[in-house]
Amino acid sequence: MSTLLEVRNLKTHFHTRDGVVKAVDGVNFSLEAGQTLAVVGESGSGKSVTALSIMRLIPESTGVIGADSDILFKGESILSMDDVSMRSIRGDRIAMIFQDPMTSLNPVYRVGRQVGESLVLHKGLKKKEADERAVELLDMVGIPHARERARDYPHQFSGGMRQRAMIAMALACDPDILIADEPTTALDVTIQAQILELMIALQERTGTAIIMITHDLGVVADMANDVMVMYAGKQVEYGTAEDVFYRPLHPYTWGLLESLPRHDVSDKGVLVPITGQPPSLINVPDGCAFHPRCPYAKEICHTTVPSLESIEDGHSSACLFSQDPSFRRDEVSPSGEVA
Amino acid sequence: MLKYLIRRVLQMIPVFLGVTMLLFVLRAPGVLPGDPVRMITGERAISDTLRAQIVEEYGLDRSLPEQYAIYLGNLMKGDLGQSFQKSRPVVDILADKFPNTVRLALAAIVIEIIMGITAGIISAVKQYSLADVLTTLSTSILVAIPVFWLGMMLQLLFGILLKRWTGGAFYLPISGMESYQFPAWAHMILPAITLASVSTAYVARIMRSQMLEALGQDYIRTAEAKGLSRRAVIWRHAMKNAMIPVVTFIGIDLGVMMAGAILTETIFNWPGVGLEIFHAIGQRDWPVLMGGVIFIVFAVMIVNLLVDLSYAVLDPRIRYGGAAE
Ligand SMILES: Nc1ncnc2c1ncn2[C@@H]1O[C@H](COP(=O)(O)OP(=O)(O)OP(=O)(O)O)[C@@H](O)[C@H]1O
Ligand code: SF4
Ligand SMILES: [Mg+2]
Numbered sequence: 001m002s003t004l005l006e007v008r009n010l011k012t013h014f015h016t017r018d019g020v021v022k023a024v025d026g027v028n029f030s031l032e033a034g035q036t037l038a039v040v041g042e043s044g045s046g047k048s049v050t051a052l053s054i055m056r057l058i059p060e061s062t063g064v065i066g067a068d069s070d071i072l073f074k075g076e077s078i079l080s081m082d083d084v085s086m087r088s089i090r091g092d093r094i095a096m097i098f099q100d101p102m103t104s105l106n107p108v109y110r111v112g113r114q115v116g117e118s119l120v121l122h123k124g125l126k127k128k129e130a131d132e133r134a135v136e137l138l139d140m141v142g143i144p145h146a147r148e149r150a151r152d153y154p155h156q157f158s159g160g161m162r163q164r165a166m167i168a169m170a171l172a173c174d175p176d177i178l179i180a181d182e183p184t185t186a187l188d189v190t191i192q193a194q195i196l197e198l199m200i201a202l203q204e205r206t207g208t209a210i211i212m213i214t215h216d217l218g219v220v221a222d223m224a225n226d227v228m229v230m231y232a233g234k235q236v237e238y239g240t241a242e243d244v245f246y247r248p249l250h251p252y253t254w255g256l257l258e259s260l261p262r263h264d265v266s267d268k269g270v271l272v273p274i275t276g277q278p279p280s281l282i283n284v285p286d287g288c289a290f291h292p293r294c295p296y297a298k299e300i301c302h303t304t305v306p307s308l309e310s311i312e313d314g315h316s317s318a319c320l321f322s323q324d325p326s327f328r329r330d331e332v333s334p335s336g337e338v339a
Numbered sequence: 340m341l342k343y344l345i346r347r348v349l350q351m352i353p354v355f356l357g358v359t360m361l362l363f364v365l366r367a368p369g370v371l372p373g374d375p376v377r378m379i380t381g382e383r384a385i386s387d388t389l390r391a392q393i394v395e396e397y398g399l400d401r402s403l404p405e406q407y408a409i410y411l412g413n414l415m416k417g418d419l420g421q422s423f424q425k426s427r428p429v430v431d432i433l434a435d436k437f438p439n440t441v442r443l444a445l446a447a448i449v450i451e452i453i454m455g456i457t458a459g460i461i462s463a464v465k466q467y468s469l470a471d472v473l474t475t476l477s478t479s480i481l482v483a484i485p486v487f488w489l490g491m492m493l494q495l496l497f498g499i500l501l502k503r504w505t506g507g508a509f510y511l512p513i514s515g516m517e518s519y520q521f522p523a524w525a526h527m528i529l530p531a532i533t534l535a536s537v538s539t540a541y542v543a544r545i546m547r548s549q550m551l552e553a554l555g556q557d558y559i560r561t562a563e564a565k566g567l568s569r570r571a572v573i574w575r576h577a578m579k580n581a582m583i584p585v586v587t588f589i590g591i592d593l594g595v596m597m598a599g600a601i602l603t604e605t606i607f608n609w610p611g612v613g614l615e616i617f618h619a620i621g622q623r624d625w626p627v628l629m630g631g632v633i634f635i636v637f638a639v640m641i642v643n644l645l646v647d648l649s650y651a652v653l654d655p656r657i658r659y660g661g662a663a664e
Contacts, residue, residue, distance in 0.1 A: 055564055057560065057563055057564065087566040087567070087568060088566065089566070090563075090564060090565070090566035091564055091565035091566030091567075092566055095564065095565075096564045098557060098560065098561065098564075100557055103556065103557040103558065104557045104558055104560070104561045105558055105561065106558040106561070106562070106576050106580070107558070107580065107654075107655070107656055108579045108580055108583075108653070108654060108655060109576075109579075110655075117562075117565060117567075118565040118566065121565065121566060121567060122566060153655040153656065155655070155656045166561075169561075169565075
């Protein structure tokens with residue numbers, strides 16, 4: 001396995017009228033070819049900004065990426081690339097799909113044309129050839145009568161079909177990395193499962209590495225190799241899916257797992273949401289950012305910033321107490337999720 | 340599609356009836372001052388025989404509903420009656436003037452499209468730049484200036500002052516559409532600018548806001564994520580979406596201009612339908628006034644229908660007659 005992507009100390013801050021939003025504040029991870037990394041966390045934890053930083057699609061007017069941050073794609077720094085080189089990677093080697101398929105397609109162009117557009121751009125195909133290839137791609141993502149449907153406009157597609165079309169579009173150039181930013185959140189539950197299955201099947205076929213962003217741990221249990229848990233712009237836990245699901249270290253991860261609907265338990269009422277709200281990223285609490293909501297918070301948590309420490313091999317946590325072997329909550333893992 | 344077309348054409352009928360009826364009611368004795376016979380004969384005294392003859396000839400002795408029925412009947416045959424003043428068929432008069440109105444309207448639309456759209460795009464793409472600020476400022480001023488005042492200022496500046504400053508060497512015509520000093524197109528410059536002014540400002544504003552809105556849409560991010568250049572994103576993905584409302588506005592505006600820009604045509608003495616109507620009002624020349632208004636209503640409705648149909652080409656979400664989303 002070779003390392004495709006390496007994110008080093010990524011800090012993406014937005015300078016807004018109200019102050020500096022530390023949307024991503026020191027994130028490190030790497031992605032191997034063909035692997036799936038899940039990025040989980042509540043709304044506003046910096047997942048999308050992390051993804052957009054990798055795509056270099058952060059608005060230049062307000063967004064600033066730290067000088068000591070770096071993102072290496074196949075060993076080459078994305079952040080120091082000129083725009084032309086970056087554009088040749090974007091959509092070709094690293095592709096991205098977005099949360100809301102209803103609005104992510106351009107309403108005035110035919111779906112097939114949009115799916116084939118990156119082939120014209122990156123692979124130098126003629127429009128006709130790209131249209132032809134788009135039909136194959138739409139067929140590949142399970143759109144029935146792909147040839148006719150390619151001539152449809154987005155409004156003629158259902159939500160699930162649009163997300164399939166988005167996936168076809170993203171995979172058109174056979175990218176090394178597919179970043180999927182909550183690809184199923186806007187869809188209803190049965191369609192969610194279908195889209196996930198499709199992504200798993202396509203990954204087996206194409207070997208594309210996937211960064212799967214979600215706020216729902218259950219969604220990624222089936223497909224992730226590694227899981228990164230984010231809170232307030234920082235990584236709080238990182239490890240294999242096994243580790244994070246069955247031996248979670250961080251109190252925030254415990255909270256996430258407890259708030260997960262458990263498919264094995266018949267009384268579905270026992271959801272325990274994490275109390276309180278995620279903090280403002282302009283005024284992040286001192287010490288551990290999670291302390292106002294953490295049931296285990298001690299005095300020291302108000303003042304000392306925990307750093308991400310490796311606790312076991314390849315499994316790290318940013319909690320001051322994670323080193324303590326008795327500070328564990330094994331029973332929280334949802335059963336029947338991880339194979 | 341055909342169904343839609345038929346429905347739209349049928350919808351024109353009540354509008355037509357409404358407009359013509361309103362004008363007829365205004366003609367009822369006592370509603371507005373003026374004796375139609377006097378309008379035709381002028382101020383000089385006439386004999387009762389002549390008066391009776393005129394009343395007979397123009398059907399003025401019938402009841403109003405009767406006159407209306409006759410008028411509509413003639414309208415169906417394409418006959419708008421005789422002008423009181425000119426003793427010419429109204430249809431002929433309008434047919435003479437209409438091309439001039441169209442000519443002026445098209446010139447104004449060209450200005451509107453080129454200036455308005457360009458300014459709108461620049462100020463959206465370079466938001467808060469100097470160009471953007473200037474556009475916002477000048478469009479605000481243009482919208483606020485009364486058209487007749489702008490027209491007269493242009494006449495003063497380019498027609499009179501410029502002539503004085505250059506010692507008569509260079510200036511622009513300010514009246515009519517023909518003269519031995521100037522080519523025909525030169526006569527069109529000032530009235531076209533005047534006629535286009537307010538609409539150009541609106542087009543610039545609509546274009547700017549639509550472009551900004553389009554650029555903030557999710558599909559723009561999708562296009563960027565494909566690796567398209569900023570230029571391709573703007574021209575290919577934002578532009579077509581942003582253009583839809585702009586084209587609508589311009590189309591409707593063309594209809595309005597076809598209607599004869601009464602103010603502009605009057606200020607510049609431009610011999611179009613608008614000026615003709617203006618004169619007809621002053622002279623209580625009812626047949627011309629009515630014919631002119633009917634003609635305008637018809638022209639506006641036709642243009643609006645064409646604009647609506649062109650939507651379907653621009654915006655695939657709109658499909659007429661069938662099940663649309
Ligand atoms: N362009 C921007 N300007 C200012 N702040 C921004 C910008 N983009 C994102 N943010 C802020 O950065 C923070 C992280 O946002 P991000 O979109 O990464 O969250 P997320 O984890 O993806 O949440 P969600 O699950 O809601 O998508 C948020 O507080 C957001 O308001
Ligand atoms: S450091 Fe303290 S507040 Fe933060 S997660 Fe650990 S126990 Fe909770
Ligand atoms: Mg997000």
